Amino acid sequence: MTTIRLPAGQPPGSVLGAAPDAPEDVEAYLATGGYADATGPDELLGHLAASGLCGRGGAGFPAAVKLRAVRERGGVPVVVANGEEGEPGSVKDRWLLRARPHLVLDGLARAAAVTGAVRGYVYLSDPVAADRVRRALAEREPCLPVEVVETAHTYVAGEESAVVRRIDGGPALPTAKPPRPFERGVGGAPTLVSNVETLARIALIATSPGLRESIARSTLVTLSGGGAAAPVLTEVPYGVPLRVLAAALGVPDAAGALMGGLFGGFVDARALDLPLEPGALTAAGTALGCGAIRFLAAGACPVSTAADAVGHLAAESARQCGVCVSGTAAVRDAVYALATGTAGPDTPVHLDRWSRGLPGRGACGLLDAAAGIAGSLLRSFPEPVRSHLRGPCPGCAAVSSPAGGQGRRLTVAVPEIAGTAVGDGTVPRSPVLKGTP
Known part of the structure; x- marks a missing residue:
């Protein structure tokens, strides 16, 4: 079973929140400052640009640039929360939609305000997550119409042009580019397709702009591999060495890793001294991608x-x-x-x-x-x-x-969350992930 672990020295403005093994209802989310109007759209866009927040779907494109491109395209934009997680070793997006749907919906609403969108979609394949999102929408009427669109789970279904194609009633298959969704997306409108963790971080920055750098420079990671070591979902700041994450998982003698889900390729043991930071990983010929890392235990082939x-x-x-x-x-x-x-x-x-x-x-x-x-x-x-x-x-x-x-x-199971009709519904409180800054 995948374990959710709060990191030691949990970064402020954490996406995991205080109770990651329980679903967050609207009252609990409002108590954290969620949905507050303190930060306006233009101010938020400035905070996002200054923070350097990049997308968490895999490509790592700057969030402010993407939002601005949709806003400046003209017409009436559409915003999409992309929760379709094709990588078999990643569970963060499904966990977010199951446990903290209001955080994602808040981010979607703020992206709509920045771009001028008047309708939104939550796109996913996980029926448990779909139920939680619909319940969240019923708990609090959204500021714009939001539709939940379900699709079959495949590796390519979360690619942004496949997302647009499916929402428009077609198959969830990629199309040739250009045009890209920001140019011509859902119904022909300029469309922002944003990963749900990215939207969650947009909501957190809107709520706590003073923590924008910490929020932008922390990320959810799914750690797996290492034989008997149980997979772990946790949140870490950029800069933590890969070797520290391997040791925290229980694989201190890792021989290497398969990075970024299936997109970052293999690295050997020497590369485990690299920091978990997109630029450093790219320079070394690998990638953070969706934050899924599969470590190879010593002796593993x-x-x-x-x-x-x-x-x-x-x-x-x-x-x-x-x-x-x-x-x-x-x-x-x-x-x-x-x-x-x-x-x-x-x-x-x-x-x-x-x-x-x-x-x-x-x-x-x-x-x-x-x-x-x-x-x-x-x-x-x-x-x-x-x-x-x-x-x-x-x-x-x-x-x-x-x-x-x-x-x-290679598949990692989504962590069980109490009250989401997964397993027997009972989830023990997880320990701190030791060895993580």
Whole structure:
């Protein structure tokens, strides 16, 4: 079971709140200053720009720039809270919608005020979260019409053009860009598609502008891996070394990690001294992405983890782009051949070529993720790759098929929250995540 842990020295203006294992009703949210009118739209936009708040959906685009682009586009904008979490190792967005829906709705309303939008949507695939959001809307009438739109859970369903397409009544599949949603989105209107954690942080900055830097420079992370270590959802400030997070999870001797869900690729043990900070991670050739980090325990096989990851991506391809269908399948089959000891001596050469040539050729980031996993596996773990050319390791015994389904081994369960009809509804108070600043 995934544990929610309050960090030691919990940052002020925390998205986790004081009681992350219980649903927050409107009275509790109002008691924290939620929905207050103290910060106007223009003032809030200035605070967001000064804070440097970036999106938490994966791309990390500056929030103020995105809001301003929608506002300045003209017309009557639309705002969307994107809670569709496609990464199998991430649970933060579903937890937020289940536990703190008012925080997200507050952020959505403030984004609407900044952009001039007159209608909003909450987009998700989790039925428990959908119920909580609808209850929250019933508890307090929103300042603009808000509709909950449910979709089937897939890897690509949360991509912003897929979000627009689904809200407009079509399938949740990406479209070619341009136009991007801020140019032409829902119903043809300029549309802000914003991750729910980003909106939560916008609401917190509006409520506590004096804490804007702390709020903007803290992030939710989902930590998993490490064999018997139970997954953890927590909040940490930027700058915490990855190695500290691994130790806090219970994997002090981690051999590396799969970063950013499936988008940031692999890093080896040396990279665990990197700080959890988007710029530093990007400069090192990896990414924070959605904040999902899967640590590799000492002795764990990165090749088997890579086989799981690319197998999942190939199975989740939208099958709209021929290069994605063929490219992800080729990467999947090559990594699977390594895992099963059936790879030829030229397999690493093919993987290296694909890792360089495939990114940017699909309509969304799925193909880029598969290529990134292949390239980072070669760079970070060259010796395990070479040893698999001679034969499989015991850790690859679970890699039974290249046809998909491996994503279940990477999937992290959403933390149980009392009163949300998950499990038996009883959730013990979680301990402090020791070792985290």
